[in-house]
Amino acid sequence: xxxxxxxxxxxxxxxxxxxxxxxxxxxxxxxxxxxxxxxxxxxxxxxxxxxxxxxxxxxxxxxxxxxxxxxxxxxxxxxxxxxxxxxxxxxxxxxxxxxxxxxxxxxxxxxxxxxxxxxxxxxxxxxxxxxxxxxxxxxxxxxxxxxxxxxxxxxxxxxxxxxxxxxxxxxxxxxxxxxxxxxxxxxxxxxxxxxxxxxxxxxxxxxxxxxxxxxxxxxxxxxxxxxxxxxxxxxxxxxxxxxxx
Numbered sequence: 001x002x003x004x005x006x007x008x009x010x011x012x013x014x015x016x017x018x019x020x021x022x023x024x025x026x027x028x029x030x031x032x033x034x035x036x037x038x039x040x041x042x043x044x045x046x047x048x049x050x051x052x053x054x055x056x057x058x059x060x061x062x063x064x065x066x067x068x069x070x071x072x073x074x075x076x077x078x079x080x081x082x083x084x085x086x087x088x089x090x091x092x093x094x095x096x097x098x099x100x101x102x103x104x105x106x107x108x109x110x111x112x113x114x115x116x117x118x119x120x121x122x123x124x125x126x127x128x129x130x131x132x133x134x135x136x137x138x139x140x141x142x143x144x145x146x147x148x149x150x151x152x153x154x155x156x157x158x159x160x161x162x163x164x165x166x167x168x169x170x171x172x173x174x175x176x177x178x179x180x181x182x183x184x185x186x187x188x189x190x191x192x193x194x195x196x197x198x199x200x201x202x203x204x205x206x207x208x209x210x211x212x213x214x215x216x217x218x219x220x221x222x223x224x225x226x227x228x229x230x231x232x233x234x235x236x237x238x239x240x241x242x243x244x245x
Contacts, residue, residue: 002048002076010048010080010092016143023095025145029087032155037065039158042093048072048080049089057089082147095145098163101134103176105196107245108134110178112167112212113203114141114233121152122234123201128156130241135160136198138167168211174198177217179244180208181236185219194244204233220244 012018013026024045027036034057037044047054047061048070058069077086101108109127114120120142127135142149144162153160171178177197200216202208208216222231222239231239 002070002072002080007076007080010090013092014082014147016146019095019143019145024092025095025150026082026090026092026147027150027157028081028083028090028147029151029154030089032151032153033089033091034061035155036091036093036150036158037061039155040064041096041158045092045094046070047089047091048077050074050077053088083151099161101136101161101163103134103136103174103196103198106134107132107194107196107241108136108198109237110167110171110198110200111135111137111141112200112208113138113206114201116204116233117142117146117148118152119204119232119234120144120146121149121157123237124149124153124160124162125156126234126238126241127160128153129238130245132241132245133161135162136167136170137162137164139164168215171198171212171215178215180213180216180219181222181240182208182213182219183221183230185221187223188220188240188243189223191218191220191240191244199237199240199244201233201237 013024019025027033036042044065044067046068051071054069054071077090080090109132124135150157178200179197180200200208220240222236
């Protein structure tokens, strides 16, 4: 049985101030937890799972992890889960120190005030799909360790380097082409096989800030044939990467 104290502690990690206090985060799911463990990017502190799940995965987990495996009942998992429909496993990981973003001779993603956790998680997963190694976030982007972000990355959180910076200051120091996703740029079909540059994606409702837009080298537009006013930030990221990478 999970103690009441430990249960409350895990529940507290749904909130940023408690994650920050202990420098940890939670991740859930049959795919997410094993992939984060195997990535070795984050130190796993504890894995809590149902008896059936732990029996099925213990051998593979022990190749990468020698910490506690805590057996819990389904109703206990429901209490500590951040998901509306809990999975069979939840784990606590130590946050990792962000490595410096090495952006030379490659495409990297820059995010200006992305605030929806699902969008950030999907962008991280999309970056992983296209082999993008670095995502540079403005300081006011949503937190990468938000449980919804960790969940929606489906394990890619362990393979993509994510850093938070004062974005205008950081961009001003870079000697590299800046490509902005915008409504008034050149069609994305004109951009092929870009070898180096920063792809900037803006806020879900306001787009890229004026200060940052004034720095860009080229604006990239996804031509539309329908009536939608705009595209979801994560969807736009995937479409653009499919053309320029």
